[in-house]
Amino acid sequence: MEPFTKDFKVGECEGQKVVDGETMPLVLQPPAPENNDVESLILALQKNKDWFDQMLLKNSAILLRGFNVQNAEEFNDIIETFGWDDIRYVGPAPRTHVHKRVWTANEGPLSEFIYYHHEMVLIKEYPKKVILFCEIPPPEGGQTPFVPSFRVTERMLEEFPEAVEELDAGGLKYTFTAPSKNSTGSMRGRGWEDTFAASDRAEAEKKANALGMDVEWLSDGGIKTILGPRSLTKVFEGRKGRRMWFNTMVGMHGKENSSALMADGTEIPAELVNRCEQIIEEESIQFKWEKGDVLFLDNLALLHGRRPSLAPRRVLVATCK
Ligand SMILES: [Fe+2]
Numbered sequence: 001m002e003p004f005t006k007d008f009k010v011g012e013c014e015g016q017k018v019v020d021g022e023t024m025p026l027v028l029q030p031p032a033p034e035n036n037d038v039e040s041l042i043l044a045l046q047k048n049k050d051w052f053d054q055m056l057l058k059n060s061a062i063l064l065r066g067f068n069v070q071n072a073e074e075f076n077d078i079i080e081t082f083g084w085d086d087i088r089y090v091g092p093a094p095r096t097h098v099h100k101r102v103w104t105a106n107e108g109p110l111s112e113f114i115y116y117h118h119e120m121v122l123i124k125e126y127p128k129k130v131i132l133f134c135e136i137p138p139p140e141g142g143q144t145p146f147v148p149s150f151r152v153t154e155r156m157l158e159e160f161p162e163a164v165e166e167l168d169a170g171g172l173k174y175t176f177t178a179p180s181k182n183s184t185g186s187m188r189g190r191g192w193e194d195t196f197a198a199s200d201r202a203e204a205e206k207k208a209n210a211l212g213m214d215v216e217w218l219s220d221g222g223i224k225t226i227l228g229p230r231s232l233t234k235v236f237e238g239r240k241g242r243r244m245w246f247n248t249m250v251g252m253h254g255k256e257n258s259s260a261l262m263a264d265g266t267e268i269p270a271e272l273v274n275r276c277e278q279i280i281e282e283e284s285i286q287f288k289w290e291k292g293d294v295l296f297l298d299n300l301a302l303l304h305g306r307r308p309s310l311a312p313r314r315v316l317v318a319t320c321k
Pocket of ligand 1: 119304
């Protein structure tokens with residue numbers, strides 16, 4: 001596959017890294033100043049659909065910059081160019097539907113750091129692609145850093161070869177609790193009614209089971225979901241046999257409303273979790289959002305998160321199969 005096409009100019013961005021020979025993110029810009037509009041972009045994408053797909057697989061992240069993408073409608077038109085199927089978000093993040101396939105990204109307080117994750121990592125069917133559009137760039141902070149997942153596995157294996165293989169083989173068990181939307185005093189997270197788009201317990205239980213989770217009801221009306229054991233790493237087709245760090249150990253370990261434990265229910269050694277957190281941070285790639293940026297992430301190869309930010313910040317998202 002040719003690394004370049006005449007329909008795009010390859011650019012650069014702050015924070016870009018070369019990982020295992022690939023530039024992340026690959027920055028694609030208009031080939032000439034007069035092509036800096038969405039219509040030209042869509043024509044270029046239509047012509048280079050297969051190429052784009054290959055480049056996304058190769059580089060794991062592509063940033064389209066300089067095309068003056070203005071709003072959710074235009075963002076949706078860009079996504080629909082590819083013909084990828086939509087996949088509906090399931091999870092704890094508060095999101096609002098904006099237009100067709102476009103939703104707001106996490107609407108949790110901007111002061112919070114949303115920890116690195118593969119989108120919907122614990123659910124049976126997760127999106128292959130997470131696509132983000134920056135409508136309003138934050139005045140400060142608010143980056144969407146991402147992390148080559150295979151680098152985390154490689155570095156963890158260098159430092160804890162036996163423990164990591166053991167955890168991978170035995171798997172991790174996760175729990176997650178969500179209040180009821182009728183519970184009082186719950187400020188964090190959404191109620192289980194919204195998480196599972198369910199109006200009663202039976203429906204929530206059925207949906208949780210379908211996603212591969214067991215359910216316990218709590219005395220305050222909340223729900224506790226139990227998952228696993230799940231392996232620590234995964235290898236996906238077409239990705240050079242790389243072992244992805246496809247788990248949420250650091251994100252869920254020892255938190256107020258979640259846990260990540262060994263398969264037998266014992267604690268994962270704190271040293272391992274803490275070191276993993278450092279490695280993920282060290283391997284992270286971050287760029288500064290510019291208005292109109294569209295970022296494509298290979299969700300099977302990258303973890304992503306959100307840094308705390310000052311208002312206003314508006315980043316929209318679509319997830320595809
Ligand atoms: Fe996410």
